[in-house]
Amino acid sequence: MYVKVCGLKTVDAVHAAVDAGADAIGVVMNENSPRAASADVAKTVVDAARQAGGDRLDIVLVVNDKPAAEAASLAADLGFTVLQLHGRRYAAEDFAAASKVFGTLWRATSLAHDPPLDVGAYGERRLLLDAPKPGSGERWDLSGLADLGLSGEWLLAGGLNPDNVADAIAQARPWGVDVSSGVESAPGVKDLDAIARFIAAAKEA
């Protein structure tokens, strides 16, 4: 099981995730998020992630409030390896614009937005299915997901935590999982022990 831990802002959190076996870490650069990282913080996290995780770790910039081409330039300038364009504001033409500037794109969406469900529909490398409110920590209805016939490299997100991730995997059968609020002690503050527990639970599922 591929595991991404999102919303990291500190070097300690990067080390906790990498040491526990995370496959990807995410940094949110979204003004209204409790996890919003400045450019300086993002650069520090990216450098620590590169050093700790080497080439095997995906280092993901997450945005949902910036024009796609601007987000792509930011991802390139700061040294990210993946750009996650999150939410319904990003249409196929936004992915086309971003791909001129930056190589690896992920599309994050919600079933509530009735998106195309085939991975790569907008030229993205991976698809992430999230709750309607990104980064809210709210659970959403996973029943029926396994019947949608999703295939390929898609990640489940939204309201996951160390205690529910194994059940969520059994129910939805994703290729990977993604967590943010569920490994925090307060909004924007990562709980290093919860990060390790989440990764262990997902990998054992």
Ligand SMILES: O=C(O)c1ccccc1N[C@@H]1O[C@H](COP(=O)(O)O)[C@@H](O)[C@H]1O
């Ligand atoms: O975390 C945020 O604040 C955020 C802001 C804008 C776009 C996406 C954001 N987070 C993404 O939401 C998923 C699920 O979060 P949670 O586990 O339910 O809190 C997270 O993996 C991020 O990719």
